Structures are given as structure tokens and as C-alpha cells.
Amino acid sequence: MSTDSAGQAKKQGYKNVKVYLEGEPAWIKAGNPTYASKEFISKGNIVLLDLRSAEKSGAGRIPRSVTIPYATLKDKVESLPKKAPIVLYSDNTEESMSALKDLREAGLKKVSLVPGNMEGWTKTGGETTSGPVITTIEWKRQLEKGEVSAADFQSAASGKATDAVILDVRTKDESAAGKYKNAISIPLDQVGSRKGELPKDKKIYIHCTTGARADMAAKELNKNGYNAFYLVGDVTCAGNDCTIVD
Amino acid sequence: MRKTLIKFIPFLIMTSLLTAGCATTGTTPPKLIPQHGSGSGNRSIALAEVPVYMGNVADVSNKAKVIAIEVGKGAEAKTILVKFDDKTQGIEHAVAGHASIINYEMRGGEPWATVVKPKLAKLPDGVTELKTADLKAMQDKGEKFTLVDSRPAKRFAPSNLPGAINIPVDEFKDQINKLPANKDELLVFYCGGPT
Numbered sequence: 325m326s327t328d329s330a331g332q333a334k335k336q337g338y339k340n341v342k343v344y345l346e347g348e349p350a351w352i353k354a355g356n357p358t359y360a361s362k363e364f365i366s367k368g369n370i371v372l373l374d375l376r377s378a379e380k381s382g383a384g385r386i387p388r389s390v391t392i393p394y395a396t397l398k399d400k401v402e403s404l405p406k407k408a409p410i411v412l413y414s415d416n417t418e419e420s421m422s423a424l425k426d427l428r429e430a431g432l433k434k435v436s437l438v439p440g441n442m443e444g445w446t447k448t449g450g451e452t453t454s455g456p457v458i459t460t461i462e463w464k465r466q467l468e469k470g471e472v473s474a475a476d477f478q479s480a481a482s483g484k485a486t487d488a489v490i491l492d493v494r495t496k497d498e499s500a501a502g503k504y505k506n507a508i509s510i511p512l513d514q515v516g517s518r519k520g521e522l523p524k525d526k527k528i529y530i531h532c533t534t535g536a537r538a539d540m541a542a543k544e545l546n547k548n549g550y551n552a553f554y555l556v557g558d559v560t561c562a563g564n565d566c567t568i569v570d
Numbered sequence: 571m572r573k574t575l576i577k578f579i580p581f582l583i584m585t586s587l588l589t590a591g592c593a594t595t596g597t598t599p600p601k602l603i604p605q606h607g608s609g610s611g612n613r614s615i616a617l618a619e620v621p622v623y624m625g626n627v628a629d630v631s632n633k634a635k636v637i638a639i640e641v642g643k644g645a646e647a648k649t650i651l652v653k654f655d656d657k658t659q660g661i662e663h664a665v666a667g668h669a670s671i672i673n674y675e676m677r678g679g680e681p682w683a684t685v686v687k688p689k690l691a692k693l694p695d696g697v698t699e700l701k702t703a704d705l706k707a708m709q710d711k712g713e714k715f716t717l718v719d720s721r722p723a724k725r726f727a728p729s730n731l732p733g734a735i736n737i738p739v740d741e742f743k744d745q746i747n748k749l750p751a752n753k754d755e756l757l758v759f760y761c762g763g764p765t
Contacts (some may be wrong), residue, residue: 325739331694332742337753344700344760354702357651364727378661409728436729512634540638543649
């Protein structure tokens with residue numbers, strides 16, 4: 325994308341054009357901060373953390389913020405939702421940078437900052453709110469396009485919902501160790517050649533162990549006229565007893 | 571071994587020619603590579619097809635030995651599952667999120683990867699590359715330039731570089747007014763990766 329854009333800029337007559345080819349992933353890897361856009365901070369499905377004191381947060385904060393003073397962040401890292409985009413701010417650059425580093429080191433992959441911290445937010449006309457602070461995180465992952473909810477999946481797996489079948493795309497060995505009782509087992513690498521075993525008049529809910537292979541299988545089936553959805557979540561089975569952890 | 575290498579030379583030449591921008595996706599029609607006739611005295615040229623998938627790798631499953639690659643653009647966009655095995659060359663270049671070129675052959679009606687190559691970015695004429703340290707130094711010194719994120723708005727919103735503006739590559743012409751009017755000013759473009 326960047327090289328294509330640079331080429332277009334050249335064509336438009338820009339004389340001095342460069343490309344940072346390694347891009348955003350390399351920038352993060354080198355320990356540098358990235359920032360969230362204003363709209364994402366206001367409306368995105370995020371966890372927005374105010375690292376300042378409860379006092380300051382109560383007096384004025386960005387709407388939807390959860391107040392976790394920096395000194396207490398270390399104890400809360402484990403309880404942060406792993407899949408959530410987390411956006412941080414403080415009134416102190418050193419503090420927000422340290423927090424960013426701490427969370428990235430803890431394995432959280434989607435952490436960014438409010439540009440200019442609290443000051444930057446108000447300076448650019450960002451809305452604020454005041455009053456008792458919020459200290460508990462309530463975040464729910466939104467289903468991606470083509471994903472089935474764990475509830476709908478379970479309803480079909482238990483036989484309650486009859487408009488869908490369960491497809492298990494794990495390997496033969498994995499399925500042999502434990503599987504949903506009603507599941508049709510077709511390992512991902514055979515989905516292309518064995519898709520004829522699946523019904524076209526029912527929804528197909530696909531699972532593997534995390535969702536990665538299920539997603540791939542769903543794309544393959546939908547391309548071929550099936551109505552397939554994939555489950556994201558850690559599925560573990562003992563016998564016919566399976567559990568899903570998001 | 572020598573024979574194997576020779577066999578792959580057309581693939582290598584071809585893949586090295588197929589260079590394109592960062593994470594742009596596309597299908598290339600099967601390329602026709604002329605080969606000389608088999609000494610029958612016939613001067614006609616036989617054509618051998620080397621089918622290729624080019625695009626962004628959506629995912630790789632080592633358990634199932636399958637690569638999911640996104641090819642095509644817009645309404646033509648689709649994800650293709652390509653199998654691989656121990657004989658597939660360069661499987662380490664199949665990394666989720668990276669653009670790749672996969673040479674494949676059909677076996678039993680299904681595509682199998684023969685060679686996987688990274689899709690290398692080619693800089694347009696007169697455009698130079700900045701490394702992370704270069705960009706960081708320019709920012710620290712407060713140099714004046716326009717930093718442009720070429721990714722879609724959905725990718726820009728959660729995580730963008732300090733001071734960057736967003737002009738998605740597909741909307742470049744519509745949003746060109748975001749760029750400085752003075753065409754001597756420095757522009758730096760980036761996106762989500764090197765390939």
C-alpha cells in the first residue's frame with residue numbers, strides 16, 4: 325500500500341517522497357508508541373484506561389474511561405481482556421509510555437495511546453465527563469463477520485437447534501481424543517475434497533481449537549455455496565464433553 | 571539436485587519479476603513461459619503454464635498443512651486454501667499478514683503449493699526507503715514532513731504512528747487535498763509491513 329501510494333504521489337508531481345517500508349509492526353517492535361484516532365477513542369469497542377488518580381479522573385476524564393491509577397496497573401494486568409484494544413492516557417508522558425511498555429511486555433498486542441494524553445484530548449476539543457469514577461472493566465468482544473456466537477454454537481452442538489450442524493476441522497488425532505457427539509469430523513486439509521458430505525440447506529458451525537482453522541474452512545465452504553460460520557474460542561474436549569473458553 | 575534447481579529457474583525468474591506494493595493483493599493470470607521444442611526439428615514454441623496465487627496470507631495451519639491466501643480485489647476477492655507438504659519450498663515465507671507469491675500445481679483437483687516466495691515491495695522510481703531509526707530521528711529533531719498511513723481507515727484508527735494522517739491507498743485521489751499544496755515538501759508513506 326505504501327509503495328503504491330508513493331508512486332501515486334510521484335505521479336501527482338510530489339518531488340520528495342519516501343517510504344517507511346517496514347511500517348507499523350516494526351515501529352512497535354522497536355518500542356515506539358502508536359496512537360488511537362479520536363473516533364476510535366470515542367466510539368470504538370475498546371478498553372480506555374485513565375492512569376491518573378481517582379481524584380483527577382473524577383474531576384474530568386474522557387467518557388467511557390476506566391480509572392486504574394498507574395501505581396496499581398501492575399496488579400491489574402492479568403485481569404485485562406487479552407483480545408481487547410486497550411487505549412491509555414495520563415497527564416504525564418513518562419507514565420503513559422511506561423504503561424504502554426508494561427502492557428506490551430505482558431503480551432497484550434493491541435495497546436495504543438491517546439495523542440497528547442489528557443491535555444491533547446481537551447486541546448483538540450474532545451468531550452469529557454466527571455463524577456464517580458468507573459473501576460471495573462466491562463468489555464465484550466464483538467463477533468466478526470462470519471463468526472458464530474458461543475451460545476448459538478452450543479445450542480446446535482447440544483441438538484437444541486436443528487437448523488445447523490457442527491463441523492470439526494481438527495486433525496484425525498485431535499478428534500479421536502475427544503469431540504462433540506454430533507460433530508461431523510473433516511480435517512481442514514480435506515474440507516475441499518470432502519465438502520460433499522455436508523448439507524447445503526443447513527447452517528454449518530465450524531470449530532477447531534482456537535478458531536483459526538475454522539475460519540479458513542468457513543471461507544472455503546462459503547466460496548462453494550455453503551452457509552458456514554466459524555467459532556472463535558478455545559475448545560477442549562474430554563470424551564464427548566467439550567468446553568469453550570473465549 | 572542440479573536438475574531440481576534448473577527445474578525451478580523459471581519459477582524464480584518469474585517470481586522475482588512479480589513485485590508489487592505493500593500488502594496489496596491481486597491475482598495474476600497464469601503466466602506463459604516459452605520453452606523450446608523437444609528437438610523434433612519443429613521450430614514452434616511450446617507453452618508451459620505456471621499457475622500462481624499472489625496476495626496476502628490470511629492464515630497458515632501447520633496442523634492441517636494448509637495456507638489460506640487472499641487473492642483478487644473488490645468483488646473478485648476470495649480466499650483460497652492451498653495445501654503444502656515437506657516438498658514445498660520456502661514454506662517459511664508463508665506468514666499470516668504477509669504478502670506472498672505461491673506457485674502451485676493441481677493434484678486431485680486441489681491446489682498444492684510448490685514454491686512460496688515473499689512478495690517483495692518495489693520502490694517506485696525516485697522514491698527512497700526510510701528505516702525505523704531514520705524516521706524516529708526525523709521526528710525527534712522536529713523535522714517538517716507529512717507522514718501518511720496508507721492503510722484502510724479501520725486499520726489506521728486503533729494504532730497509528732505519531733502525527734500520521736490517513737489516506738487509504740484506494741482513496742488516494744479523492745483525499746489528495748490532505749497533502750500539502752507545496753509539492754517540494756517531504757512526504758513519508760507507510761503501511762502495515764514490508765512486503
